[in-house]
Amino acid sequence: MIVQGYNPRTGEPIGEPVTETTDSEVDGVVTAAAAAFEAWSTTPAADRAVVLEAVADALDAESELLVATADGETALGVPRLTTELKRTTNQLRLFGEVLREGSYVEATIDSPDPDTVPPRPDLRRVLRPLGTVAVFSASNFPFAFSVAGGDTASALAAGCAVVVKAHSAHPGTSRETARVVTAALAAAGAPEGLFGIVHGVQAGVALVRHPRVRAVGFTGSTGGGRALFDIAQGRPDPIPFYGELGSVNPAVVLPDAAAARPEEIATAFAQSLTMGVGQFCTNPGLLFAPEALVEPLGAAVAASHGGTMLNERMCDSYRSGTDALAAGDLVTEVSTGDRPADGWSVAPRLFTVPLAVFADNVEKLTEEHFGPAALVVTYDDPADLLAVLPKLPGTLTGTVHSDPTEHPLAGQVAEVLRRVAGRLVFNGWPTGVAVAWGMHHGGPWPSTTNPLHTSVGSTSIRRWIAPVTYQSWPDGLLPAELKDGNPLGIPRRVDGVLGTH
Incomplete structure (x- = not known):
């Protein structure tokens, strides 16, 4: 089976078809991503920022080819797609800023106090990456909500590995974008297999069901999103499914x-x-x-x-x-x-x-x-x-x-x-979603599957990380974000007081 792109202006096939990914091939891609996660998740945030910026630079360098390919498959026009690709690379750079600033890990330290009831030990809480994330590309944004879009950028920033399910409406654009991302990650020294891509409807189902996938990001129709949500929740080990679905605004x-x-x-x-x-x-x-x-x-x-x-x-x-x-x-x-x-x-x-x-x-x-x-x-x-x-x-x-x-x-x-x-x-109109710290792009069902989270803006990283508390651990064994003296200089809440301490 193949996935064939079409020119919406004519209805005729365009570009070389892409072969659908088999279940065994999906397993291979996810297994490689899970192995890469072990190294990537412990890579310092500042180093991950450098890698994300390298991916952004590589995408900008190939913008002419990427935009032309996307225009042929989507008919969205060169001006719109040029802007969208720049938005996409700016998203990657924004997460470089997020990683360096550091507050996204919500580092929290409570000093021991034997006189409280009950007595309080040394408690240090931080948000840590979940694992391998599945990202489903959207049809209407072949760059910004697709292979190298916001879900991919935020998940890589969080320290997760990513496997993208390409959208069938623009397989050529997806293939070319994945080529650029894969090469840029390798050149920047990221672990091999950190980013992968699969094609075809069945490949998407296999991806959500794979036991080493720990969360899913989706942008698409209510029907398709609900079906995948039910699969994610029906697993022996249910996983978070962050779907952006329908909205009348x-x-x-x-x-x-x-x-x-x-x-x-x-x-x-x-x-x-x-x-x-x-x-x-x-x-x-x-x-x-x-x-x-x-x-x-x-x-x-x-x-x-x-x-x-x-x-x-x-x-x-x-x-x-x-x-x-x-x-x-x-x-x-x-x-x-x-x-x-x-x-x-x-x-x-x-x-x-x-x-x-x-x-x-x-x-x-x-x-x-x-x-x-x-x-x-x-x-x-x-x-x-x-x-x-x-x-x-x-x-x-x-x-x-x-x-x-x-x-x-x-x-x-x-x-x-x-x-x-x-x-x-x-006194404005909702089209146009700024990529910024203060943006929230989410809402109650059916606009999304979880109104607590956003798919745009710096806090979208929160979907791919979960809290871990270290109790009474020696300083030498703690993550850098929780060590005495705050070696990273990030914002932390210490004994209830927020500051850079």
Whole structure:
């Protein structure tokens, strides 16, 4: 069996096919990664940082080939892919900073105290890497959430080994990226086998089931993610499964904001909706707004342009899902944009529904249609929103548009949205996820399988490490992060006080 890439602009095969990985080959890749983990996990953090930066440099050096290959398989365009590859290398460099700064290990020291009840021994707690991590590539980000993306970068930074399951939509891009990463790791002195890649659906299943895989990172559909989650939890030894799944990303436009800047809001909304042909996990698919805003929103979407979807399955799913929505009796179609005539292309679509009807059909009307489609829920009294918003499914983001006159109401809406969303946006749009220390890219089910964690930003490393406490161990046998005198100079909490001591 093979995995064949296709050109979404034409529907024709592109590039050489990749052979699917057999179960025995998966075992070999994972076994090699597990062996490499033993050395990598004890490599000093500062040395791991140097290796990650070397991988970033190598990817930048081969950007022309990587971007051209990805454009042929995804039709995302050279400008978008060039930016995404730079984001990918910046993620690797960010984790170099995280490793040198050191607070991610949460080093904690409690001095012995025989006079407490019960008596306290010398306790030293630190976060240590889990082992070999399986990473599933996403279709919509062939670099940033793929072979060398955030999950891979954060897991390698944590001290874990990584085996990537490549996405079938861009096998050539995955193969070339893996080639660059493997060569860069070897040149930088990383243990052989530290990073591996497998291809094919069955290989992904075998990877999750492999007894030496200790955690899984996944970005993709709710159905696919749930199936793998169930496999991970159904193992004799269940393992963490960190899945980023579906998200409708509700946005609320309050009345004064809608009245003060209708054209501005409508134009920016349409731009966010159609960015990347709507194939962003943070696409604003649900908008709550006064009835008067529907007309400018409709005009902005009608003037917008669709494009080519990543693959035929996504294209067919978008078309059938939005056609079914339009043919039903719950919503009204407001407008449709244009689209290219060829390939797996789709047009933006905007629908509307009154708040009362939406409230009676929340589950059906919050189904994600991956692509440039959105539903406007119209309301008369903002107070009515506060009763409906808590019914929304878990989502990555929640947005509020407000004028200064409405700040108290905006605060009320935010208080409700924070219970269903992982990131709250004010007077902006959720597309575009910064790679930074303060970013949280997660949320309650079904947006992710674990709302405590993020797949973007420095704290995404927290998924691949677990706490270990050393009780009454001599200083010479402790990890460097816990030794007396703090030889690494990292932030530590000592007897309850946080500092560099």
